[in-house]
Amino acid sequence: MKIAVCIKRVPDTETRIKIGGDGKAIDEAGVKFVLNPYDEYAVEEALKLKEKAGSGEVAAIALGSDAAQETIRTALAMGADRGVLLKSATPSLDPLVTARALAAELEGGGFDLILFGKLAIDDYNQAVGTMVAELLGLPSVSAVSHLELADGKGTAEREVEGGVEVVEFTLPAVLTADKGLNEPRYPALKGIMAAKKKPLEVKPVAADPGGVAVLELSLPPARKEGRIVGEGPGAVPALIDALRNEAKVL
Amino acid sequence: MARLIPSAYQPPLPRERLIRAEPPAEDRIDLDVVFVGGGPAGLAGAIELARLVKKDNEQGGGLGEVGIGVFEKAAALGEHSLSGAVVNPRAFRELFPELKDSDFPFRRAVEREAVYLLTSGRAIHLPTPPTMRNHGHYVASLCEIVRWLGTRAEELGVNIFPGFPVDSLLVDGDRVAGVRTAPSGLDRDGNPMANFSPPTDVAARATVLAEGTRGALSQAWLEWQRVPSPNPQIFALGVKEIWETKRALDRVIHTLGWPLPTDAFGGSFMYPLEPNVVALGLVVGLDYGSASLDVHELLQRMKLHPLFRPYLEGGEMVEWGAKTIPEGGYYALPERRYGNGVVLTGDAAGFVDVPSLKGIHYAMQSGMYAARAIFSALKAGDTSAAQLAAYDRAVNGSFISEDLYRTRNMRLAFHDGFYVGGIKAGLMTLTGGAFPGKRINVPKDADVAKTTDHAATFVPDNKLTFSKVDGVFKSGNATRDTIPSHLVVGKDVPTEVAAMYARMCPAAVYELADGKLRVNAPNCVDCKATDVLGPRWTPREAGSGPKYQRM
Numbered sequence: 001m002k003i004a005v006c007i008k009r010v011p012d013t014e015t016r017i018k019i020g021g022d023g024k025a026i027d028e029a030g031v032k033f034v035l036n037p038y039d040e041y042a043v044e045e046a047l048k049l050k051e052k053a054g055s056g057e058v059a060a061i062a063l064g065s066d067a068a069q070e071t072i073r074t075a076l077a078m079g080a081d082r083g084v085l086l087k088s089a090t091p092s093l094d095p096l097v098t099a100r101a102l103a104a105e106l107e108g109g110g111f112d113l114i115l116f117g118k119l120a121i122d123d124y125n126q127a128v129g130t131m132v133a134e135l136l137g138l139p140s141v142s143a144v145s146h147l148e149l150a151d152g153k154g155t156a157e158r159e160v161e162g163g164v165e166v167v168e169f170t171l172p173a174v175l176t177a178d179k180g181l182n183e184p185r186y187p188a189l190k191g192i193m194a195a196k197k198k199p200l201e202v203k204p205v206a207a208d209p210g211g212v213a214v215l216e217l218s219l220p221p222a223r224k225e226g227r228i229v230g231e232g233p234g235a236v237p238a239l240i241d242a243l244r245n246e247a248k249v250l
Numbered sequence: 251m252a253r254l255i256p257s258a259y260q261p262p263l264p265r266e267r268l269i270r271a272e273p274p275a276e277d278r279i280d281l282d283v284v285f286v287g288g289g290p291a292g293l294a295g296a297i298e299l300a301r302l303v304k305k306d307n308e309q310g311g312g313l314g315e316v317g318i319g320v321f322e323k324a325a326a327l328g329e330h331s332l333s334g335a336v337v338n339p340r341a342f343r344e345l346f347p348e349l350k351d352s353d354f355p356f357r358r359a360v361e362r363e364a365v366y367l368l369t370s371g372r373a374i375h376l377p378t379p380p381t382m383r384n385h386g387h388y389v390a391s392l393c394e395i396v397r398w399l400g401t402r403a404e405e406l407g408v409n410i411f412p413g414f415p416v417d418s419l420l421v422d423g424d425r426v427a428g429v430r431t432a433p434s435g436l437d438r439d440g441n442p443m444a445n446f447s448p449p450t451d452v453a454a455r456a457t458v459l460a461e462g463t464r465g466a467l468s469q470a471w472l473e474w475q476r477v478p479s480p481n482p483q484i485f486a487l488g489v490k491e492i493w494e495t496k497r498a499l500d501r502v503i504h505t506l507g508w509p510l511p512t513d514a515f516g517g518s519f520m521y522p523l524e525p526n527v528v529a530l531g532l533v534v535g536l537d538y539g540s541a542s543l544d545v546h547e548l549l550q551r552m553k554l555h556p557l558f559r560p561y562l563e564g565g566e567m568v569e570w571g572a573k574t575i576p577e578g579g580y581y582a583l584p585e586r587r588y589g590n591g592v593v594l595t596g597d598a599a600g601f602v603d604v605p606s607l608k609g610i611h612y613a614m615q616s617g618m619y620a621a622r623a624i625f626s627a628l629k630a631g632d633t634s635a636a637q638l639a640a641y642d643r644a645v646n647g648s649f650i651s652e653d654l655y656r657t658r659n660m661r662l663a664f665h666d667g668f669y670v671g672g673i674k675a676g677l678m679t680l681t682g683g684a685f686p687g688k689r690i691n692v693p694k695d696a697d698v699a700k701t702t703d704h705a706a707t708f709v710p711d712n713k714l715t716f717s718k719v720d721g722v723f724k725s726g727n728a729t730r731d732t733i734p735s736h737l738v739v740g741k742d743v744p745t746e747v748a749a750m751y752a753r754m755c756p757a758a759v760y761e762l763a764d765g766k767l768r769v770n771a772p773n774c775v776d777c778k779a780t781d782v783l784g785p786r787w788t789p790r791e792a793g794s795g796p797k798y799q800r801m
Contacts, residue, residue: 014726014797016568030799032326183444186434186792189279189414190450196409 001056003046004111005080006102006132007039009064009071010122017219024214025091033067035074038117040184041177045147046115047079048182057081059109063088063101069200076195077187083200093123094210099131101205107136111172118143118176126176133174141167143178251703252746254541256783257696259747261740263786268470270418274428274451281317281409283624284429284454285617286416286467288322289331290392290610291596292460293399294345295617296320300406302625313629318408319452320400321431323415323776325793327400328393329726330462330776332490332573332801333610334519334529336360336502337390340649341614346402355398356388357523362501366557368508368518373557376506380679381605381657384502389521391529391800392610413792417449419457419467424475425590425634428453434791440734447792456624456633457592460617463574464778465598466788472584472594481581481662482694483600485574486516487779489549489721489756490531492800495565498525504607505557507668509548514538515664515671518552519607520561523800528561535577536695536754536782537665541746542705546572546756550708550715562714570716570724571801572756572777575609576600580651580658581689587645588638593620601645603653604661605675612650619644656683662690696783702746705753718758722773725757726797735771736790737780743767751784760785 011017012032020027035043043060050056060075062068063086072083086105092098106114114136116129126142133140145164146157149171156175158165187195229238244250283299285292296318303316324330342354351359363384366373400410417432428451435446459468464485471477499522506517509532516534523529532549553562576582576597583601587594595601596613603612623641627633645651660678664671677685710716716724737759743751748767751760757775761768769785775796781787 014728032799185445186413186447188447188450189411189431189452192411193279193409 001050001053001113002111003049003056003113003115004059004061004106004109005039005042005046005075005115006129007043007060007062007071007075007117008036008120008122009033009062009068010036010120013037013121019217019219023216025217033071035071036117036120038119038121038177038179040117041179041181042115042117043075043078043080044182044184045177046113047185049113049149059084061086061102061105063092063098063205065089065091069202072200073195074187076198076200077191078185079191082198085200085202086205087202088205090209092210093214094212095125095127096131097208097210099128099135102128103132103135105203106132113171114138114174116174116176118178129174129176136174138172138174139169140174141169142176144175145178145180147175147181251701253699253701254746254750255697255699256747256750257694259740259743260696260784261738261786263466263469263473264738264788265470265473267788268418268467269421269474270430271421273422274420274453278428278451278453280453281319282454282628283316283318283456283458284452285318285320285458285460286429287460287462287465287598288320288324288327288400288410288412289396289460289462289596289613290399291598291613291617292320292458293396293403293617294341294614295458295460295595295621296403296408297345297399297406298618298621299625300403300408302621304406306625306629311629316628320403320408320410321414321416321429322410322412323789323792324795325413325797327410327412328396329797329799330795331392331396332571332798333392334490334521334531334607335390335392335610336384336387336521336607337395338387338608338611341611341618345614345618351388354388355394356390358389360384360387360389360502364501364503366503366505368505368555368557370508371556373505373555379605382504382607389502389523391523393798393801395610415789415792416467417789419471419592420451423590426457426471426592429457432789432791434793436734436791438732438734455591456627456638458617458620458624459592459594459598460596461598463576463597464781464787466781468594468598471589471592475589477584477586479578479582479584480689481578481692483576483578483582484535484537484692484695485779485782486533486535486577487545487572487574487754487756487777488531488533489546489572490529490570490801491549491567492523492569493528493530493562493565493567495526495528495561496563497561498522499528499561503557508555509551510534510668511538511540511543512668513540514543515661515668518549520558530558533575535664536574536779537692537698539698539701541700541702541750542753544705544753546718546721547708550710553714559714567716567724569726569798569800570721571796571798572775572779574778574782576602577604577661578692579604579661580654581662583654586639586642588623588635588641590635591633593623593638593641595620601650601654603657605657606653612653615648615650616645619648658683659686659690662692665690665692700750702750718756722757722775725775726799727773727775727795728797729772729774729794731772733772733791733794735769736788737769737771737774738786738788739767739769740785747784751780754783755780
């Protein structure tokens with residue numbers, strides 16, 4: 001079983017984001033970067049499938065700056081066999097540009113399965129995985145929360161409003177992983193030691209700004225402070241009044 | 251008012267858990283040298299050792315590859331590191347002779363400084379005591395220093411393992427043969443969950459204990475090897491906040507006096523990190539007399555003083571943290587800081603000089619001396635105590651020992667209160683440490699009686715002052731709620747003792763609920779204060795605790 005996992009380096013969810021001086025990018029000073037949490041599910045699923053198959057290869061592929069090597073090493077420490085960094089000096093904002101660069105690398109790689117996280121927590125585009133499937137002409141299932149593979153075919157479950165959608169597909173295919181697909185492992189000490197010696201190929205890719213430009217970044221407006229209207233049953237009328245006349249939700 | 255002795259309710263250190271007479275397991279990892287703790291001591295030591303090995307191999311010394319590992323309990327380097335800090339660059343200069351001061355991860359040089367004696371409404375400018383003069387030193391964030399040292403160490407091929415707390419020492423006779431990491435992914439009852447990671451054993455020819463303040467393994471090793479010290483180690487608790495301010499601070503400020511009662515030793519600091527970012531904190535010796543003393547709350551009250559308030563008003567508190575400091579000085583140093591296959595460095599050994607408020611450069615320097623002694627021992631193919639004794643000789647002949655000896659009695663004099671201590675410390679300064687001519691005896695903190703009294707209630711305004719729970723949130727602590735408790739609490743803790751724990755702990759780990767002690771272990775920020783006076787701290791799952799960024 002030969003599996004590719006496409007991963008991204010993103011700011012940690014607990015990082016306090018500051019907008020940089022130009023107003024168009026975040027200030028990276030002091031920001032901790034991590035492997036995109038949804039990509040962790042993808043890496044874990046790839047490792048489980050390989051372990052189940054008993055043989056194969058898991059390749060972790062990222063598009064990004066040199067710093068993304070650290071993110072690839074995390075995937076290698078979890079158990080991926082090799083890494084590829086598609087090195088680009090400028091961050092890619094246009095999902096199609098990212099998808100093209102990844103598709104060019106994946107094309108002809110002989111992968112049975114290509115996995116993504118369902119979205120990257122920095123830009124929330126939810127686009128690259130599906131675009132890569134389209135570019136490679138492969139079947140695609142997004143936001144997979146359960147997966148079974150057998151005899152060159154697969155069954156994936158997706159959580160949809162009020163139920164579960166079951167999708168059948170043939171391999172090779174492109175899937176994007178949702179929360180709940182598995183419980184990602186922590187890299188073990190041995191894995192971290194071994195990761196240092198695993199191959200990590202760096203391939204420069206042409207920086208193409210694509211069709212997207214950032215005009216301005218702004219932080220979401222601060223949430224208004226809550227208010228305690230009172231305590232005990234006596235406060236119910238005041239609460240109903242506030243919900244009806246202030247919040248206008250009743 | 252009654253009196254209570256904290257040690258009467260303190261459980262013993264769980265030594266059998268921290269020191270295991272087991273060989274490293276078969277599926278172990280083999281390294282040559284393990285540093286327990288990725289702080290200034292461990293990282294400076296790892297850098298020095300990696301350089302010595304590299305140089306030896308370049309010169310055909312034949313040592314070959316030496317596996318060096320730094321194990322750190324925080325999820326990322328620096329996230330459990332907290333200090334004031336005004337740093338003496340001396341150890342940096344020695345470790346990186348090829349670099350200039352401006353290359354080091356310091357924020358700014360100390361240009362102006364002031365010491366004040368506070369009353370509740372006034373700040374009386376005092377002449378700066380000679381020990382507190384900081385000309386030529388730098389304001390810095392220890393988190394940033396540690397991250398920078400980590401990058402240097404990795405460049406030299408050191409294996410850095412953040413997120414791998416060391417759970418126990420593995421010993422063979424009296425020789426430390428390696429370490430065992432803490433498991434992760436256990437539920438509240440200690441049963442493995444889906445993402446369970448078992449412990450890993452690491453075999454090492456030498457282990458450097460660089461755990462920092464009140465290190466659990468260091469304490470256990472000293473107890474197990476029955477290594478005495480003339481005085482017991484004593485501790486202070488510091489609570490610190492980082493503020494983004496509207497008004498710039500142009501000097502380093504230290505204060506004495508208010509809001510501390512006269513039977514408590516301590517003081518505050520406020521340092522400029524950036525033009526509009528200040529670090530401020532309050533440090534109090536744990537030999538204080540009132541059971542209701544609460545360092546976090548005193549810091550909150552202190553911020554309302556006219557000296558601090560104008561800087562903080564309209565600003566935002568962006569980070570909060572707490573840590574203990576070993577304050578016993580020269581006479582609290584263990585008689586030997588080495589054994590078979592092991593050495594103790596930095597705060598874990600007690601290398602802190604209280605009168606000058608410095609420890610980082612001593613920690614780094616001790617790590618470097620440890621590295622040199624271990625390098626010689628590896629060359630000799632013998633990491634026994636006889637070889638590693640060279641480490642103690644190096645420390646004893648260095649400025650670490652000299653500085654601590656000069657101020658040997660100063661902190662101890664304050665055990666008898668602020669005014670008596672102030673006069674004695676003045677005489678000590680005048681006589682270069684010769685007064686009073688002999689060691690001042692102090693009891694250990696947990697043996698100092700505390701008076702049970704009632705504290706006035708304090709209600710935070712959520713603008714300048716904050717609750718402990720808000721503080722814990724600002725420490726970045728996101729420990730999962732289902733973690734097994736890592737705190738060993740005494741049986742049947744009486745109400746007044748539980749109340750003392752609740753006041754002492756800055757992170758609201760201990761609460762008094764219906765007259766009983768309730769323990770909220772996930773709140774713990776690893777400051778170790780209650781380990782000194784009450785419940786014992788033990789290593790826990792990787793990534794637990796605070797996530798300090800600029801502390």
